[in-house]
Amino acid sequence: MVRNFWSYFCRGRRKKFYSLLLLFLVLLNAMFYVSFLLYTTIQKRNKKAWHERLQFDQDSYVDNSGMRVVVGHYVGGNSGGNLSDDTINSNNYAPISGAGEGGRPVQLSPREVITARELYPLHSYNILVSDRISINRSLPDMRSESCRNVQYDIENLPTATVIIVFHNEAWSTLMRTLMSVLLRSPEVLLKQIILVDDASERKYLGKELENAIVNLGKVQILRSANRTGLVGARLMGARAATGNVLVFLDAHCEVTQGWLEPLLDRAGSDDVFICPHIDLLSDDTLAYTKSIDAHWGAFSWRLHFRWLMPSKEVMLTKTENPSKPYPTPAMAGGLFAVRKSLFWRLGGYDENMTIWGAENLELSWRAWQCGARVEITPCSRVGHIFRRHSPYKYPGGVAKVLNSNLARAASVWMDEWADFFFKFNPSIAAIRDQQSVAARIELRKNLQCKSFKWYLDNVWPQHFFPADDRWFGRIRNEKGSCLGVVSGTPGLGGPAAGVGCGGDLDVERLLVYTPDGRIMADEGLCLQQGNGRAVWKSCNDSKKQIWNQKGPRLKTQDGLCLTQLISDSKDGINDPLTAKRCVNDNGQIWHFERVPWR
Ligand code: UD2
Ligand code: MN
Numbered sequence: 001m002v003r004n005f006w007s008y009f010c011r012g013r014r015k016k017f018y019s020l021l022l023l024f025l026v027l028l029n030a031m032f033y034v035s036f037l038l039y040t041t042i043q044k045r046n047k048k049a050w051h052e053r054l055q056f057d058q059d060s061y062v063d064n065s066g067m068r069v070v071v072g073h074y075v076g077g078n079s080g081g082n083l084s085d086d087t088i089n090s091n092n093y094a095p096i097s098g099a100g101e102g103g104r105p106v107q108l109s110p111r112e113v114i115t116a117r118e119l120y121p122l123h124s125y126n127i128l129v130s131d132r133i134s135i136n137r138s139l140p141d142m143r144s145e146s147c148r149n150v151q152y153d154i155e156n157l158p159t160a161t162v163i164i165v166f167h168n169e170a171w172s173t174l175m176r177t178l179m180s181v182l183l184r185s186p187e188v189l190l191k192q193i194i195l196v197d198d199a200s201e202r203k204y205l206g207k208e209l210e211n212a213i214v215n216l217g218k219v220q221i222l223r224s225a226n227r228t229g230l231v232g233a234r235l236m237g238a239r240a241a242t243g244n245v246l247v248f249l250d251a252h253c254e255v256t257q258g259w260l261e262p263l264l265d266r267a268g269s270d271d272v273f274i275c276p277h278i279d280l281l282s283d284d285t286l287a288y289t290k291s292i293d294a295h296w297g298a299f300s301w302r303l304h305f306r307w308l309m310p311s312k313e314v315m316l317t318k319t320e321n322p323s324k325p326y327p328t329p330a331m332a333g334g335l336f337a338v339r340k341s342l343f344w345r346l347g348g349y350d351e352n353m354t355i356w357g358a359e360n361l362e363l364s365w366r367a368w369q370c371g372a373r374v375e376i377t378p379c380s381r382v383g384h385i386f387r388r389h390s391p392y393k394y395p396g397g398v399a400k401v402l403n404s405n406l407a408r409a410a411s412v413w414m415d416e417w418a419d420f421f422f423k424f425n426p427s428i429a430a431i432r433d434q435q436s437v438a439a440r441i442e443l444r445k446n447l448q449c450k451s452f453k454w455y456l457d458n459v460w461p462q463h464f465f466p467a468d469d470r471w472f473g474r475i476r477n478e479k480g481s482c483l484g485v486v487s488g489t490p491g492l493g494g495p496a497a498g499v500g501c502g503g504d505l506d507v508e509r510l511l512v513y514t515p516d517g518r519i520m521a522d523e524g525l526c527l528q529q530g531n532g533r534a535v536w537k538s539c540n541d542s543k544k545q546i547w548n549q550k551g552p553r554l555k556t557q558d559g560l561c562l563t564q565l566i567s568d569s570k571d572g573i574n575d576p577l578t579a580k581r582c583v584n585d586n587g588q589i590w591h592f593e594r595v596p597w598r
Contacts, residue, residue, distance in 0.1 A: 091171040091204035100133030103288030124387040125283040135175040147379035152261040159191040161243035165233035166251035167198040173252040180254040191243035197223040198233040229355035250334040252385040262379035263337040276380035296328035301522040325377040329460040333360025358405035365413040370449040415452040419598035464520040466597040471513040477564040478589035493536035496577040517546040534577040561588040
């Protein structure tokens with residue numbers, strides 16, 4: 001047949017030629033097909049938002065608003081693993097021309113990746129990559145069009161003292177932070193830069209650092225004799241500041257064009273702690289990526305800082321006036337500007353907070369409750385390396401350090417909600433009495449600060465904490481299991497299921513039920529009617545998050561009943577939940593078991 005086919009067209013040499021041609025065409029076609037496949041895969045990958053393209057470990061995740069949320073942060077005590085003293089103490093900064101310019105990622109060869117992995121615990125970011133990028137690298141202008149159009153009266157802005165505290169920071173990241181400030185701040189506005197060394201042990205941060213900054217003018221180093229922590233170090237810097245406005249930065253940041261003016265413009269008003277919009281410097285490639293426009297800061301029941309979607313009102317002002325600073329319930333803590341007089345008038349920092357943690361919440365509550373504000377300006381863009389673990393030691397242990405700081409902040413500022421926090425965190429309650437907070441309570445009294453209730457009602461009415469006008473407890477199904485979040489990653493939500501009920505202190509099983517019918521869990525998750533199963537989703541205004549209590553049933557807006565299905569799982573937990581036509585079924589009967597929250 002095939003033979004006949006060929007002989008129909010041609011014979012001999014011609015036949016050979018045509019067979020080759022056909023083969024060639026088939027090959028060409030295959031090549032096109034493969035390239036097409038490759039192209040579409042790459043396209044598909046690139047179509048995904050940047051944050052979906054990144055892969056994180058269990059300790060961090062990207063939440064609904066696209067912000068990287070660091071969860072397992074409190075892992076201290078890893079100061080380099082088995083690395084030699086030589087490695088730990090040497091400065092291997094060796095920039096390669098063009099590497100990382102324009103904020104682009106730096107890729108390593110497979111062999112280098114192995115070395116980079118070994119060195120990673122030293123700083124909890126890729127030091128090999130950082131050492132290749134010039135400390136003067138260029139960055140794109142990250143501002144929106146409307147921010148670029150704002151005109152500042154530079155001559156009349158207050159001056160800045162930039163304070164950068166560090167403990168065992170890498171040379172290249174510290175210097176890049178410093179140089180980015182020097183390169184991108186108007187000369188007249190930058191009064192001084194103070195580096196505060198919190199008792200670093202690394203050799204290169206000694207004389208070598210001093211030599212490096214000696215000719216930079218404006219830059220000075222203060223050194224703390226003992227490891228005090230970031231609060232002590234920042235206070236040291238603040239005491240030495242001669243500028244009108246204090247601007248704090250972590251030691252692994254890069255500021256972009258126009259970063260300083262909007263901060264000083266707003267800080268001039270003397271009633272606000274103003275934060276830049278924090279972008280992301282990848283801990284792996286050091287690429288500079290924008291973080292999502294719509295975010296503000298808050299915290300979970302355990303008082304872990306979280307980025308969340310801002311309120312509806314804020315979203316509206318953001319659309320109407322994208323260059324306007326907007327309020328945030330809490331600040332991340334590391335990057336902010338404040339008029340020096342306001343900083344001291346409101347009591348600086350709680351000096352008894354050591355090493356790391358909780359000072360950002362304490363400062364945010366103090367600011368709001370004592371008559372000032374905390375805001376984010378979208379026009380100041382600063383990149384920061386968010387890390388999964390703390391690379392440095394916590395003298396006395398991470399838990400003790402962090403818990404003491406949290407206990408201090410909660411006891412002074414949270415009123416009834418401090419009782420809630422301590423009740424469900426007994427290990428922190430146990431050290432509550434060891435904190436001497438009399439001076440801070442005195443400060444609160446002298447400043448005539450408002451209550452935590454006022455703060456929740458006015459600054460963060462969207463909060464997911466229990467309150468007197470909300471029901472709090474366990475919601476148990478007639479079939480035995482309880483409503484609860486099963487996802488291993490806090491804040492991520494996912495399909496809802498009936499889970500084991502646990503005891504009264506089992507905070508994962510405890511829920512808030514609001515008067516308007518929202519079932520809220522910790523981390524700002526609300527039970528939502530999904531397409532099939534019910535799901536845990538970030539609380540929002542959707543009607544699908546409203547569950548009306550009708551007798552023992554929970555009904556959706558369209559009259560369906562929240563139903564506990566029974567799957568074949570033997571332990572009786574993780575049985576799917578859904579909204580179904582209401583029938584005579586025990587899976588639709590829910591018992592509200594109140595648990596006192598304080
Ligand atoms: C965030 C804040 C950080 C601080 C912290 C809570 C941002 C971007 N970062 O965690 O500023 O508010 O939450 O406490 O908002 N350091 C010392 N001495 C120490 C420990 C740390 O000087 O004993 C320095 C450290 O070198 C760094 C800065 O303090 O420059 C912040 O520490 P971090 O980067 O480990 O904190 P981060 O960003 O995870
Ligand atoms: Mn940091």
